[in-house]
Amino acid sequence: MLGETEPQWLSEEVKTGTTIIAIEFNGGVVLGSDSRVSAGESVVNRVMNKLSPLHDKIYCALSGSAADAQTIAEAVNYQLDVHSMEIGEDPKVRSAATLVKNISYKYKEELSAHLIVAGWDRKDGGQVFATMKGLLTRQPFAVGGSGSSYVYGFVDAEYRKGMSREECQQFVVNTLALAMNRDGSSGGVAYLVTIDEHNTEEKVILGNDLPTFFDQ
Amino acid sequence: MDKTLRRGPERQLGVKNDTKSVFFININVNSLCVCVCVCVCVCVCVCGLQYDLSASTFSPDGRVFQVEYAMKAVENSSTAIGIRCKDGIVFGVEKLVLSKLYEEGSNKRIFNIDRHVGMAVAGLLADARSLAEVAREEASNFRSNYGHDIPLKHLSDRVAMYVHAYTLYSAVRPFGCSFILGSYNKDDGAQLYMVDPSGISYGYWGCAIGKAKQAAKTEIEKLQMREMTCRELVKEVAKIIYIVHDEVKDKAFELELSWVGEVTNGRHELVPKDIKEEAEKYAKDSLEEEDDSDEDNM
Numbered sequence: 162m163l164g165e166t167e168p169q170w171l172s173e174e175v176k177t178g179t180t181i182i183a184i185e186f187n188g189g190v191v192l193g194s195d196s197r198v199s200a201g202e203s204v205v206n207r208v209m210n211k212l213s214p215l216h217d218k219i220y221c222a223l224s225g226s227a228a229d230a231q232t233i234a235e236a237v238n239y240q241l242d243v244h245s246m247e248i249g250e251d252p253k254v255r256s257a258a259t260l261v262k263n264i265s266y267k268y269k270e271e272l273s274a275h276l277i278v279a280g281w282d283r284k285d286g287g288q289v290f291a292t293m294k295g296l297l298t299r300q301p302f303a304v305g306g307s308g309s310s311y312v313y314g315f316v317d318a319e320y321r322k323g324m325s326r327e328e329c330q331q332f333v334v335n336t337l338a339l340a341m342n343r344d345g346s347s348g349g350v351a352y353l354v355t356i357d358e359h360n361t362e363e364k365v366i367l368g369n370d371l372p373t374f375f376d377q
Numbered sequence: 378m379d380k381t382l383r384r385g386p387e388r389q390l391g392v393k394n395d396t397k398s399v400f401f402i403n404i405n406v407n408s409l410c411v412c413v414c415v416c417v418c419v420c421v422c423v424c425g426l427q428y429d430l431s432a433s434t435f436s437p438d439g440r441v442f443q444v445e446y447a448m449k450a451v452e453n454s455s456t457a458i459g460i461r462c463k464d465g466i467v468f469g470v471e472k473l474v475l476s477k478l479y480e481e482g483s484n485k486r487i488f489n490i491d492r493h494v495g496m497a498v499a500g501l502l503a504d505a506r507s508l509a510e511v512a513r514e515e516a517s518n519f520r521s522n523y524g525h526d527i528p529l530k531h532l533s534d535r536v537a538m539y540v541h542a543y544t545l546y547s548a549v550r551p552f553g554c555s556f557i558l559g560s561y562n563k564d565d566g567a568q569l570y571m572v573d574p575s576g577i578s579y580g581y582w583g584c585a586i587g588k589a590k591q592a593a594k595t596e597i598e599k600l601q602m603r604e605m606t607c608r609e610l611v612k613e614v615a616k617i618i619y620i621v622h623d624e625v626k627d628k629a630f631e632l633e634l635s636w637v638g639e640v641t642n643g644r645h646e647l648v649p650k651d652i653k654e655e656a657e658k659y660a661k662d663s664l665e666e667e668d669d670s671d672e673d674n675m
Binding site for chain 1: 531
């Protein structure tokens with residue numbers, strides 16, 4: 162057939178149109194993400210884990226362009242490895258976040274990725290840092306990705322200070338489920354990572370185990 | 378004594394008569410010029426002979442003489458001490474005043490490396506100043522890359538590596554200064570490291586560098602520094618500097634005191650004037666007491 166061109170999604174950039182969230186509790190952090198990777202209207206990967214380890218007790222949540230985010234995470238993982246050997250102890254979460262921020266800011270015109278860095282260290286316990294477009298700010302919790310717009314109201318209303326570890330995990334799962342329901346670029350399964358002084362726990366919550374709301 | 382450093386292949390015809398005097402004729406194959414190098418050494422093993430001309434040469438007994446000579450340069454300078462106590466660090470430097478015309482407080486020998494790190498030096502002051510700049514750059518780059526204060530052990534390792542690099546090549550000479558780095562923060566507490574011209578860094582509870590370092594070390598060992606606070610330690614540091622100062626050989630001196638600890642909220646600062654005067658008074662009084670007790674014994 163004359164004049165047939167290739168499907169549009171082959172030429173679209175691969176984005177992790179996404180919902181990511183991280184929240185701090187007394188003694189650690191909980192990170193959560195969905196698992197959909199889209200190229201335009203096509204879902205390229207429906208089970209991608211967007212929670213990437215930077216160090217034993219520091220993780221980051223990826224959003225924006227998949228390639229950009231993964232590259233930043235790998236580069237910082239390497240830098241933190243070297244850094245922790247040089248100083249002879251586990252790196253601070255702030256160091257990891259600063260390294261991510263330095264790359265995001267220096268290449269802010271070329272990159273389009275937003276990483277949320279969260280983890281636990283000996284000095285300040287659980288910490289969450291947002292590093293969008295090259296800023297660095299510590300927050301009690303942070304949301305990001307295209308799906309986050311749909312849940313700002315929910316997180317602002319439902320967040321309370323001093324939530325326990327289990328309450329934080331439930332809060333994260335609820336937020337992800339609501340966002341995945343409304344955002345076309347988020348979906349699949351929910352990945353959860355809980356980091357505290359003693360261990361780092363990774364969990365997957367499959368689609369039918371996610372919480373349901375009024376319309377389901 | 379005429380010594381010329383010759384590069385390139387050399388043939389040396391050494392005629393050794395006895396251990397008291399040695400004659401060398403150096404022939405440089407490239408330039409075909411003959412240089413007569415006369416070296417008269419009196420003692421047996423202390424002089425490096427031809428092994429001490431550059432830092433890139435080992436001696437047969439495994440020493441690098443240039444580095445040892447650099448350490449002698451430190452021993453010619455006046456004393457500096459640093460002591461760590463349970464809540465901070467105190468530095469004391471005996472700054473010899475060579476002329477009455479000097480402005481008071483000039484030629485400081487205690488430097489600020491970062492908000493929380495101080496450095497006291499002994500040896501060639503110009504070398505020390507350049508190393509202070511190196512340390513400042515390291516601390517500043519760390520803060521820019523990692524977002525927080527540099528841990529003192531890391532800073533001391535980095536500067537020691539830099540000092541060590543200058544002991545490897547014949548094109549440069551080793552740094553002729555030792556320095557003591559100290560810092561305090563709430564989580565890691567007080568820390569004290571000393572770096573010497575060979576490029577080694579050690580952690581200490583108390584250390585001394587300069588001409589009276591042996592005497593100062595003896596005095597420091599008498600202290601129970603692990604139980605003291607900074608305020609008590611300031612007086613003891615002043616006292617030690619006054620004790621080790623040699624009244625006969627060196628006349629006037631200025632005492633430089635600085636501290637970093639809980640009392641300064643983790644910032645490295647010069648000790649305030651009133652506390653410094655109180656410490657000097659305590660030092661002078663205890664010296665007089667010792668003089669008095671000496672007289673009684675006679």
